[in-house]
Amino acid sequence: MPIITIEKNYLDLFSEYLYKNMGIYIEDSKKNLLAQKLAKLMQEAGIENAGEYYHFIVSPPISERQKELKNKFIDTITVHKTNFFRENNHFEFIQRNISEIIETSQSAKFTNELRIWSSACSTGEEAYTLAMLCKEILPANVRPKILATDISPDSIRKAMEGIYKFGPEDNITNYYINKYFTKNGTQWAISDEIKNCVTFRLFNLVEPFPFKNPFDIIFCRNVMIYFDKIVQEKLVGNFYNVLGKKGFLFIGHSESLIQIKHQFTYHEPTVYRKN
Numbered sequence: 001m002p003i004i005t006i007e008k009n010y011l012d013l014f015s016e017y018l019y020k021n022m023g024i025y026i027e028d029s030k031k032n033l034l035a036q037k038l039a040k041l042m043q044e045a046g047i048e049n050a051g052e053y054y055h056f057i058v059s060p061p062i063s064e065r066q067k068e069l070k071n072k073f074i075d076t077i078t079v080h081k082t083n084f085f086r087e088n089n090h091f092e093f094i095q096r097n098i099s100e101i102i103e104t105s106q107s108a109k110f111t112n113e114l115r116i117w118s119s120a121c122s123t124g125e126e127a128y129t130l131a132m133l134c135k136e137i138l139p140a141n142v143r144p145k146i147l148a149t150d151i152s153p154d155s156i157r158k159a160m161e162g163i164y165k166f167g168p169e170d171n172i173t174n175y176y177i178n179k180y181f182t183k184n185g186t187q188w189a190i191s192d193e194i195k196n197c198v199t200f201r202l203f204n205l206v207e208p209f210p211f212k213n214p215f216d217i218i219f220c221r222n223v224m225i226y227f228d229k230i231v232q233e234k235l236v237g238n239f240y241n242v243l244g245k246k247g248f249l250f251i252g253h254s255e256s257l258i259q260i261k262h263q264f265t266y267h268e269p270t271v272y273r274k275n
């Protein structure tokens with residue numbers, strides 16, 4: 001197959017599509033990287049013509065092949081880096097403040113559940129870290145109910161499998177590994193006890209939120225950096241609406257709400273609270 005080049009007008013069309021449908025803003029300086037990813041995707045799909053590929057991606061998928069192409073496109077364009085106990089001070093914060101979090105939680109009071117949303121969960125490490133932490137610190141009469149969502153079908157599939165290899169970046173101690181995983185060859189499988197605390201779903205953060213019951217805690221870490229201020233502002237407003245009174249929003253260490261309008265009270269760096 002000849003080397004694939006993506007014409008500028010198609011790069012602009014793909015960028016527009018990503019922004020409108022996934023909130024992802026591609027700066028001009030990142031368009032080369034987008035072109036490389038698109039060329040690789042087209043190569044793998046055996047499609048030489050950018051127009052034909054664009055048509056596949058933007059049209060509603062009617063065949064299995066189209067569905068596969070679209071899923072691969074989403075999985076490849078998005079960045080999935082994550083780790084167990086990533087940005088650990090957030091988990092330490094929850095541990096330190098758990099009594100107050102439970103006291104102010106309406107769902108803990110009325111349904112004995114602490115409701116947490118890991119809103120861009122990638123391959124599941126963040127949600128499972130929350131579940132393990134909850135098992136350690138929640139009183140026996142409160143159950144963790146964790147929703148974990150992501151736009152990437154491949155990431156959600158891996159998250160549901162719950163099988164991992166630990167690398168140097170995983171901040172997970174032997175205590176957690178031995179208590180909540182079983183060895184599976186060179187990999188580790190998360191226990192059913194932890195899996196049962198988490199529900200994984202595909203969800204696009206730029207779509208209207210369908211939730212009926214308020215969350216106590218929302219994690220939205222290391223995804224807002226890919227959105228522009230307009231999308232961030234709308235998303236943070238939506239988070240405010242689905243949090244219960246006094247609920248917490250955690251964002252990534254390299255993110256901030258400083259430049260957008262919002263109703264949250266700043267609690268400490270990367271931690272915000274609903275009034």
Ligand SMILES: C[S@@+](CC[C@H](N)C(=O)[O-])C[C@H]1O[C@@H](n2cnc3c(N)ncnc32)[C@H](O)[C@@H]1O
Pocket residue numbers: 022023024078079080081082083086119120121122123126149150151152155203204205206220221222223226252
């Ligand atoms: C870098 S990972 C962050 C994972 C985890 N929150 C963490 O901090 O370790 C970013 C995730 O955001 C997801 N993502 C990107 N755009 C999204 C959107 N519009 N809706 C939902 N998830 C999205 C990607 O698929 C990716 O898995």
